[in-house]
Amino acid sequence: MNKEQLITKVAQKRRTPYKVVRNCLNDIIEVLVEAFESDTNVAITGLGTFQVKKRAPTKRILPNNGKGPGKGGDKVVLTVPEKRCIKFNPSPHINRYYSENPLHNSQPERKSSEK
Numbered sequence: 001m002n003k004e005q006l007i008t009k010v011a012q013k014r015r016t017p018y019k020v021v022r023n024c025l026n027d028i029i030e031v032l033v034e035a036f037e038s039d040t041n042v043a044i045t046g047l048g049t050f051q052v053k054k055r056a057p058t059k060r061i062l063p064n065n066g067k068g069p070g071k072g073g074d075k076v077v078l079t080v081p082e083k084r085c086i087k088f089n090p091s092p093h094i095n096r097y098y099s100e101n102p103l104h105n106s107q108p109e110r111k112s113s114e115k
Contacts, residue, residue, distance in 0.1 A: 036086055048090040057082045 001009075003025070011021040035042050036052055043049040060078045 039084075046091055046093060048088055048094065051087045051089065053085050053087050055083050055085060 007018060007021050007025055010016070010025075011018045014021070032042060032050070036050070039052045041049060041051045058080045060080060062076045062078055
C-alpha cells in the first residue's frame with residue numbers, strides 16, 4: 001500500500017474528504033521528520049516506536065583490480081563515515097498478531113505434482 005492508497009482508504013472509512021485526510025497525513029509526516037532531525041524517538045501506541053540510531057564509522061575493504069585481496073589483487077580501504085538511521089520496532093500487539101496468525105508467518109504451500 002502506498003501513501004495515496006492509504007489516504008483513499010482512510011477517507012472512505014472515516015467518510016472524510018480526501019483533501020482533509022491528505023493534509024492530516026502530510027502534517028503527521030512533517031512532525032515525524034522534525035522529530036527525527038532533532039534525534040527524538042517517537043512512540044505511537046498500538047503501532048510501534050521509531051528510534052533514531054547512530055551507526056559508528058566502519059572500514060570496508062574493496063578490491064582494486066577485480067581480483068580481490070584473497071586472490072593476489074590489491075585492496076582499497078574505504079572508511080564509511082558515521083551516519084544516522086531510523087529503526088522501527090512494532091508494538092507487542094502487532095508482533096503478537098503476526099506470530100499467532102498462521103497466514104502471515106508461514107511460507108505459501110507448494111502444490112506437489114502427482115503422477
